[in-house]
Amino acid sequence: MQAMRDILRGSLAKSLDALTPLDRLGASWPVAAGHAVATRTFVSAFQDGIVCVTVPDTTWQRQLEMSQAQLRSDLANISRVAVTDILFVLPENVAPMRVTESRPARKKR
Numbered sequence: 001m002q003a004m005r006d007i008l009r010g011s012l013a014k015s016l017d018a019l020t021p022l023d024r025l026g027a028s029w030p031v032a033a034g035h036a037v038a039t040r041t042f043v044s045a046f047q048d049g050i051v052c053v054t055v056p057d058t059t060w061q062r063q064l065e066m067s068q069a070q071l072r073s074d075l076a077n078i079s080r081v082a083v084t085d086i087l088f089v090l091p092e093n094v095a096p097m098r099v100t101e102s103r104p105a106r107k108k109r
Contacts, residue, residue, distance in 0.1 A: 021081045022046045028079035029053070032071055037064070041088075049084035051075065054091055061088045 016024040025046055030038035040060060045052035051072075055061045064071065068086055076083040 016079060021079075024079040024081055025051055025075060025083075028075055032074035032078050033064075044089075046081070049082050051083055051086045053086055053088050055088050057090070061090065064088045 016027055019027065022043065022045070026043040029041075029043045033041065041053050041055050041064070043051055044054040053064070055064060065088055068088075072083050072086050075081075075086070
């Protein structure tokens with residue numbers, strides 16, 4: 001399983017070069033965070049090296065903060081974007097970061 005993940009990381013990194021930094025981070029997030037996390041969270045903003053990841057609730061926020069260093073490293077390596085920090089924010093807290101680009105709101109199922 002780890003070998004396949006390494007192959008995906010390398011392949012994805014090469015294919016992202018033409019995208020904006022935010023799009024590169026968004027496309028890299030599922031590989032860096034894993035499918036289970038990526039289905040509930042998403043990269044919502046990027047500015048000055050800081051990635052904003054929107055999470056559904058404080059439980060997810062606390063859990064991801066414990067893995068922040070590893071996620072930051074993986075996300076930077078896969079996306080080839082300089083990432084200095086990841087902020088895990090609730091949906092209502094995204095706006096104060098001066099979002100330079102953002103993902104459209106998800107439709108409720």
